[in-house]
Amino acid sequence: MTQRGEDYAIEAVARPSLSSELVERMREMILEGELEAGKKVPERRLTELFGVSRTPLREAIKILAHEGYVALVPNRGAVVAEDDEAEIDELFPILAALEGLAGELAALRADEAMIGEITERTDALRRSFESRDRLVYFETNQAIHDGLLEASGNRSLIRQHGLIARRIFRARYQANLSEIRWREAIEEHEAMSAALKRRDPEGLGRTMRAHLMNKLRSIREGREAKRKGSEARTAASAGEFA
Structure with missing residues (x-):
């Protein structure tokens, strides 16, 4: 699958509780600098770290993008938002x-x-x-x-x-x-x-x-x-x- 912002339209809806848990954990990683500003969100590494498939992970990324923690950049995918x-x-x-x-x-x-x-x-x-x-x-x-x-x-x-x-x-x-x-x-x-x-x-x-x-x-x-x-x-x- 190509890495474009529109790829984050999830075909299947992840369980809300799992997505919420992933959002919370990824938010903490961003705040603590474990996921660096301006860098791509390492989806493969995170799926392995959390023991989940890409579907709930990408649902969490959509939520984080809505909150402003992540930017969905055409041809790059999800990138941790930088401070202006x-x-x-x-x-x-x-x-x-x-x-x-x-x-x-x-x-x-x-x-x-x-x-x-x-x-x-x-x-x-x-x-x-x-x-x-x-x-x-x-x-x-x-x-x-x-x-x-x-x-x-x-x-x-x-x-x-x-x-x-x-x-x-x-x-x-x-x-x-x-x-x-x-x-x-x-x-x-x-x-x-x-x-x-x-x-x-x-x-x-x-x-x-x-x-x-x-x-x-x-x-x-x-x-x-x-x-x-x-x-x-x-x-x-x-x-x-x-």
């Missing part, structure tokens, strides 16, 4: 504005059950931070943000947020890779939970906007450090042949 630095810089302030508004609405509209759920998730977030489990932290973090969006009760806001959030998924994960930023992030989440319990719309909205913009700052710092490291290695390599 300019787009990330443009989208984070928009996401921050949307989440800030969601926070303001959630503080006014959340019922006690919703507030209790956010409190419990924030406690779980602290535990995952203390155990240094980044994947569990990231998943719990996403659940907190999703819960606050849900508590806003604004369907249009949630829909627009989803369109943007999935385009910067990896950047959000990588933003907490430094120990300093990770510690800052957990403190910000605890401040968000406290503002929600106080039903403080201004405080929650402000904290959520700052939280997102601090993520962007961390991403930019990481980019700069990576560039400097690359330049230093290039200079050292050139020096060896001088």
Whole structure:
């Protein structure tokens, strides 16, 4: 079969539970860098690794493509999506504005059950931070943000947020890779939970906007450090042949 994006129209529907499991495992591999950005998804290796046929694997790839984790490229097949630095810089302030508004609405509209759920998730977030489990932290973090969006009760806001959030998924994960930023992030989440319990719309909205913009700052710092490291290695390599 030729490797084109349209090849991913699956003839047979894979079992939802199996496809969902594959999506989760492949998403983790992408976030952790096991599947590298810009590289083809190694279908044969993954079928052997997971012990599945190509049908459920390709169904999972379709889902990941819809979520923005994978791109279906004509004549190349499935490729792990690359981050667009300019787009990330443009989208984070928009996401921050949307989440800030969601926070303001959630503080006014959340019922006690919703507030209790956010409190419990924030406690779980602290535990995952203390155990240094980044994947569990990231998943719990996403659940907190999703819960606050849900508590806003604004369907249009949630829909627009989803369109943007999935385009910067990896950047959000990588933003907490430094120990300093990770510690800052957990403190910000605890401040968000406290503002929600106080039903403080201004405080929650402000904290959520700052939280997102601090993520962007961390991403930019990481980019700069990576560039400097690359330049230093290039200079050292050139020096060896001088």
